[in-house]
Amino acid sequence: MRPLLLLLAVGTMTFPQLPTPPPPPPSAHRLALEVAERIVSQGAEAPVAILVRSSSQALSDGFATVLAAALARAQMGPSVLNNVADPIQWARANLVKSLVRLELRVENGQLIARGDLFGTWVNFWSGKAVTRPPQPAAIIRASVDADPEVAAILASSSDRNPFRLTGFASLPLRTAALAAGDLDGDGRDEVVALTDDELVVFSWDGRVLAKRNHRKQPASPTPCREPVGSVVLVPKTRQVAYFSCRLGKAEVLEFEPSQGSLKLVETADAAPIARSGESLLWTKVLPGQNTFGPEFGAKGEPAVSLGQAFWTLSYLLSSTPPVYLAVFPGGTGTLARGGPSGADRWALRELGAGSGLVDFEGRGVPALVTSSPRFHSEPEEVRVLQLTKAPTLKWTAVLPIGLILQVTGADLDGTRRQAAVLGVWMPDGSGEIQVLRSLPAE
């Protein structure tokens, strides 16, 4: 029964609607073969379904065909998915045992295929219920030198997209917090990332400028289950204030750009959550949990209460009036103009855990970048919403791998046009920082 189905699947999926795809450029061909080898070596279970995305549909199709052929030679029973709303559901329903999701892009002269290999086998005992949440099980990463044709194809296709997602840096652990600000006064923002081991200051192009390792310090008596923390930068004073739930306390550091060092200024028990002017706004962390608040405020000043504990607090001080966004557990949020207790506030729904305000245009009008609101959504989405009275979706893209947990805006090229810096949690426990840039209209 199953081989028939597969044959049917392969037939419908690859041949009827589309014309035979053009043969892919040699680099893509090579990449496909390498990816096939990786897939086989990771021990994928036949039959395998393949989903390839890139900014060029033709390239995706060609790549997928070569990949399928290679897998078929390796007795993997491949089928290629196209235009399937829910690939995982499809895979389960069609008794496919593994699903490969890949994204193709060109970066630094390399054609990179990134994706995951995913087991979708469902024991028939489990009936209709999900036996286990689908998780990426192995990362497939392969790259070859991109030849100019591929670069051209992808580059030209990318015109259709107003946004581009690129990588920025990798970290051994997942990010607990992200912040960006110009600490060294060079006009471009530095990106500061906090993990459970260390605090890292990156330059605008992803180089490590300074690190502070706090792993050696004793753990708090009420440790956090997830990497939880907050980082606030005060560019004027080159201060980096951070709170790590692992430590259970906050540290205020001073960044010394010439030495590339971070010097401890003071410690505190509360968590720095935002900045108002030059002063830090502090809040409490519920012990062992991943929420802050509900109150926050500057030291010595009356606190602002947001009514309930919140996951993240994002703010755009460059807009007039300043806009604050608080995201609460459950995906609701509050947007307030004119300061955290601004009069003009409205409630938002269906926000993801990774949400932030980003000023793409540089005109002080923030857009809302958020992750997928669905619980355990696969794959992860990044959404850019225009902040009108009712936020409207401007753009969305699918992340082939990883979950977005932090979003912050950073002016990485000095043009006052911010890019969204995303803290992405990888399934193998590592973290990545990716950047979503808005491409100027041409």
Add this chain to the structure above:
Amino acid sequence: MRLRTQLALAFACLAIVPLALVLPWALSNLRRTLTQGFDARVASAMIAARSVLEQVSKASTVGAEELADSPVLEDFAREVHAGHATPSTTTLGERLMKSRGLSVLSLLDSQGVTLSSGHLPARLGDRDPALFATTEQPSGREPLPVMVEVRGDAGPLQLPALVAARAVDYGETRIWVVAGILLDDRLADQLSRLTGAEVTIAGAGSALAHAGAADAPNTEKTIDFQPIARLTFAFSRAPQVSAEGGILRAFVLITGLGLLLAIVAGWVVARHLTRPLEALTTATRQLAAGSLGVSVREESSGEVGDLVASFNRMSAELKSVTERLISSERTAAWQEVARRLAHEIKNPLTPIQMSLETLAAARIAGSPEFDRLFNEGVKAMLEEVERLRRIVDEFSRFARLPKPRLAPVDPAELVRQVLALHPARPAGVRLKTEISNGMTVQADRDLLTQVLMNLLKNADEAIGGEGEIAVRVRRHSDGVAVEIQDSGPGVPAEHRARVFEPYFTTKADGSGLGLAIASRICQEHGGRLELDATAGGGALFRLVLPAPPEP
């Protein structure tokens, strides 16, 4: 045998005979009734048992049909048709079986493979040829007996069961529902309690289930479920037998009691009847023995009462008559004695009178012979007076016999003494003595000596100087007897009765009082004097004295 005993026995027999006649008849009747009752009970128990088994088969059939029509099985058939075997089929059979009160349930597919089994869930997936064979019967028939494997302690057991098979179809898929009830200990127990018999379910030669108990002796009935099983009902006749025995024992007891009662009642009644008769008998005996005036004082009624009254009257009359007779005899005896005395006295008085008259006449006549006549007359008169005096002395001696002063006397010693006192005998007299010693009588020594001497003198006179005198002292049935026997001519028979009368004598000069005195003395002692004749013709005088009771 005494009347009383006779009567009592007659009563007893009277009581026994009807009982003895009734008992065997009653017993046989009872036995017949009990047997009938037992047979009726057995028959009704078997009917009940058969109806239970019918219900069981009906339950099997109905259970199978109801299951075949139920939505549960439709769902199951659909799943089997679609090829899904669900985990719950393992327990499906057990649940359905329990909820419908069956003890065998198998769901088989069209090849006979078990899809679910309630009685042996572990058989899932195996072929079951025994139960599959039952599906070849067209539906609507009676359930079939078949050997079924069920759970046991050390593995599966084979037990007989009544099963019915029905089919459930879904498309081309056919599922067989084989449902039924086991013929196991539970059913045997139910049947046993219903019928009161010992139920054994046997199959393949061995007993597979058993319930109840029936003591021997038994009657057995069987119900067969060929060829698988046979139900045997053993009805115990022990109660009947024990009932019979009980009743027999009761009968025997009653009979015994009745007998006893009859004997006792008879005895009582007989006593009541015979007591006056015995009193009468005793009185009559007493009367015959000589006591006068005996009356029977028993109260009695009827004929016996008349008899007693008559006896009493008779006895009183006899007494008065006897008294009159005695007094008249006594008067007659005294008259006789007086006559004899008068005669005796007259005899000497006549010569006296004559002499006196002669003298008187001679004096008048002045006869010269008066002196001679006077001397002769006085001599004659003195002789006659002497004779008169002797007669009077003896008479007064007879009349004045003193009361005997009784004292213990040894008769042997007394007799020897008397013999020693007796004057010497002439030579021709032989004296033979047979004297037993060791006896004692209460007697007056002197009087008894007198009697003995008198008797010896008589004996001497009888033999006249030649002959034999035997003196014996021996025990007598009435006491002690002293016998003096002579070899003389004896006393003629016509005189023997009168010998002891006073003034009877055969001797010329006897007074005739000796034996009378002796007899009187013996009577005073409470004994008697007898005269017997002997074989030799001589006289035997026996003196019988009562012996005092032995101390």
Add this chain to the structure above:
Amino acid sequence: MKGPKQVGPFWAIAAFVHFLCVHPADAAERGNYGGTLRIAFTGPEAQAEPSLADAPADAALFQTSFQGLCRLQSADKLQPVLATEMEQTGARTWRISLVEGARIRSAGGLTARHVAQSWARLSQQGTLSPYRALLYPLRGEGRQLEGAILSSSMIELSTAFAWPDLPASLCHPALAIAVPIAGGGAVGLGPFTATSRGDVLEENLSFPLGRPYLDRLKIVFANGRRALRLLSLAQVDLVLGEAEKTNLIRSPLELYATYLAFKAERTGADFRGDFEGAVDRAQLTQFFAPTASVPMFNLLPPALMPQSATTATRASAASKRRAAPPLTLLYDQALPEQRLVAERIQVRLHDLGYRIVLKPVSRSELRKRWALGQFDLMLHAVLMPPLPAPALALAIELAGKHELLASELPRIGAEAEAAVRELKVRERALALAAQLPLIPLYAQSAVLSASPRWYLPFDGQGLPRFDDAYAVGE
């Protein structure tokens, strides 16, 4: 964890195994703190001894308040729990640092002594357990660990022979730290702590991995059908140990392996062949132990080695045993499917003339009888670690051939590469299968039913992680 990471063909399998495991906090959203999870537990009672709480449902419940030094996120990824670091300081030595200041309720702080005593119980009379095979490579076989204690929070373990899987072996639930307390019972350190109300477990704020998302767990003891009914009436949120097909959640790792242990002198030499001919494992798992089980033909479950149908010589099906005394089959009375399996075995072997009497006993009684060797037949189930080499050690120990460990394990441990080790294990498992008086039957995974509003991930041992569970919004 710092240690040499190995690459190779084994990791193909491991990675496959890796597929199926969930990593912590993989939610697209952050975890929601708060809430009470009401759990219906279908076992007869909560086990108090780590080596006895090995059935998946028991282990899942046990782990809520008793944790070990580490936890496997997947076969190759080890997450330290009560240890902060497990550093290999030499070819055969590991230095383990315990978390500082971790307090065990009513037993003071966690010390190395607690660890040593806890592990020593596995080798003691009265609590002898097959899981002592996991500690076999240690010097002294894990019986006397006092010498390994460097300080109150540091232990240095040295193995008698090279055994690279040692750290992963220490993550087994049977090696959880349980500290006996006066009055019977034991306490441990876990994401939840028992309260004075016996059926409620509260979050442990000072759990080294961070407090669990849930505020508390409420345990209800109910048998299978009642538990499912409570779930359908929404009176409980999760049923542990039983599932209907509509609500079934299975961990993908079938590591709870059930074997039929037999005494050859009692059953006769033909027993294995008779058994193989009489009992079909596929049927056994399909009908008699249906929930979450797969047939197991070889010494290790399918999750650890690819199965090859047994090559035991089959005695002719007509071989009969006449007039032999009946054999007693002991099984765990707390596991309902073992009753069905035991009955199936009884019935199938009955056809070949074996008379078998079934005897359900408690799990502690079962282990005692295993330790003394006092049984004819026994259905014995153990939770295999997700690594082939320790699993083989456990299987050999389970078969009662402790002495074989001395010859088998060093040869396996001598292979530094995991893939080669795995191949060797596979080969040894096939070779030893005929020697060990153990017939593999089936392997099961943890089974639960839950309403969809709860997110419940599984760990590398195939057990649900309640500390990472939380309610998902409607």
